[in-house]
Amino acid sequence: MSSEKNMLIVAGVHKSATTSLYEYFMPHKDICCGKKKEIHYYTPLRYKKKIDSLDSYLKQFSQCEEKQYLLEASPPYLYGKSAIAQKIHNDFKNARIIIILREPTERFISFFKFTKSDFRLNKDVEFRDFIDKSYALKDAVDTDDLYYRTFREGQYSEYLEDWFTVFGDSLKVIFFDDVKENPQNVMFDLCKWLHISDDPYKDLTIFEIKNKTKASRFKSIYKIASFINMRFELFFRRHPSIKKTLYKLYFLLNEDKAKNDIRNVDIDYLRTLYADENKKLAILLKKNGYTKLPKWLDL
Numbered sequence: 001m002s003s004e005k006n007m008l009i010v011a012g013v014h015k016s017a018t019t020s021l022y023e024y025f026m027p028h029k030d031i032c033c034g035k036k037k038e039i040h041y042y043t044p045l046r047y048k049k050k051i052d053s054l055d056s057y058l059k060q061f062s063q064c065e066e067k068q069y070l071l072e073a074s075p076p077y078l079y080g081k082s083a084i085a086q087k088i089h090n091d092f093k094n095a096r097i098i099i100i101l102r103e104p105t106e107r108f109i110s111f112f113k114f115t116k117s118d119f120r121l122n123k124d125v126e127f128r129d130f131i132d133k134s135y136a137l138k139d140a141v142d143t144d145d146l147y148y149r150t151f152r153e154g155q156y157s158e159y160l161e162d163w164f165t166v167f168g169d170s171l172k173v174i175f176f177d178d179v180k181e182n183p184q185n186v187m188f189d190l191c192k193w194l195h196i197s198d199d200p201y202k203d204l205t206i207f208e209i210k211n212k213t214k215a216s217r218f219k220s221i222y223k224i225a226s227f228i229n230m231r232f233e234l235f236f237r238r239h240p241s242i243k244k245t246l247y248k249l250y251f252l253l254n255e256d257k258a259k260n261d262i263r264n265v266d267i268d269y270l271r272t273l274y275a276d277e278n279k280k281l282a283i284l285l286k287k288n289g290y291t292k293l294p295k296w297l298d299l
Contacts, residue, residue: 003054003058003091003092004093004094005058005061005070005092005094006068006069006070006092006094006095006096007069007070007071007072007088007092007094007095007096008025008031008069008070008071008072008095008096008098008194009071009072009073009074009077009088009095009096009097009098010022010071010072010073010074010075010098010099010100011074011075011077011078011084011097011098011099011163012075012076012077012078012079012099012100012101012159013075013078013099013100013101013102013107013153013156014075014076014107014111014114014153015102015107015110015111015114016075016100016101016102016107016176016179017100017102017176017179017180018037018073018075018100019037019073020179020183020208021073021098021100021179021186022037022071022073023237023240024183024187024201024206024207025071026071026237027200027206028196028197028200029067029197029200030067030068030069030196030197031067031068031069031070031071031196032061032063032064032065032067032069032070032071033070033071033072033237034060034061034070034071034072035060035061035063035233035234036060036230036233036234037072037073037233037237038072038073038074038075039057039060039072039074040074040076041056041057041060041074042074042077042080042084042087042088043074043076043077043080043084045080045083045084045087046076046077046079046080046083046084046142047142047143047144048083051087054091057091060072063234068194068196069096069194069196078099078156078159078160078163079142079149079152079153079159081159081162081163082162082165082166085097085162085163085165085166085167086166089166089167094170095167095170096170096171096172096193096194097163097167097170097171097172098171098172098173098174098190099160099163099171099172099173099174100173100174100175100176100179101156101173101174101175101176101281102175102176102177103176103177103294103296104154104155104156104274104277104278105154105267105270105271105274106176107153107154107176108131108150108151108154108270109127109262109267109270111150111153112127112130112150113215115146115150116215117214117215117216117256118216118222118226119216119219119222120146121146127262127263127266128263128266128269130147130150131151131266131269131270131273133147134146134147134148134149134150134151134152135151135273137151137152138151138152138155139152151273154274154277155274155277156277156281157277157280157281157283157284158277160173160281160284161284164284164288172190172193173285173288173290174186174189174190175293175294177294177295177296178294183207184201184204184207187200187201188201214251214255215255215256215257216251216254216255216256217254217255217256218254221250221253221254222254225250225254278296278297278299279299281297282297282298282299285297
């Protein structure tokens with residue numbers, strides 16, 4: 001079964017401003033967001049697991065009236081390669097895919113800090129040890145484990161080529177650098193690509209990088225806050241001022257301000273591990289018509 005609905009899916013990557021992009025799209029009259037940002041309907045295919053019926057996925061958009069696009073953002077989709085890309089294309093022949101890429105060392109560092117902040121990774125884990133273990137596992141069978149995932153998820157060319165093959169011009173690659181430095185131009189360009197009005201983005205006050213990583217002190221308080229955030233996600237996204245106030249209050253009570261310094265020598269080491277991959281990615285992007293690349297790909 002396939003659907004005629006026009007899906008707009010942000011399919012990657014983690015810690016690359018996918019939340020910001022999702023929230024920039026939210027007020028657009030031609031776009032309706034799912035009941036939560038990350039639906040993860042297709043994510044099990046990454047690990048060769050079954051997924052539910054397409055109807056269960058579409059229920060996530062049951063609140064939507066007739067809109068040009070239905071939007072969700074699940075960063076793990078990229079890593080399912082052709083298994084996820086082809087399934088989305090089979091289910092929604094008119095789907096549009098956006099993938100945001102971030103310099104892989106910066107993404108690795110941000111993800112490392114993030115997984116400490118939400119207590120998935122022990123706060124005592126040293127950055128260099130995490131690099132070495134994750135790098136050693138980069139060619140192992142893909143598993144939903146932080147050590148298995150973190151390095152390989154910065155090897156973008158290994159995953160991106162399948163998406164170009166399946167979606168062609170219906171795939172748009174953008175860069176974290178541009179979302180951060182000039183989000184207005186990014187949104188103007190995306191609106192042109194989607195054939196929708198860019199009027200909402202003529203007001204610069206809409207732009208603010210969201211989901212910045214901060215560490216929490218107490219796991220019990222974090223769990224309660226996380227549950228409330230997930231339970232009322234749609235409400236908070238519709239009332240951002242309320243969420244912003246609660247966010248400030250939470251970190252006033254539970255922010256861990258202890259320094260988590262990362263040595264420059266370890267950052268340089270990680271950059272060398274990604275150097276060859278970045279060259280492959282630059283070649284792949286140029287092959288697919290991307291000539292204006294960020295500095296980290298200007299090789």
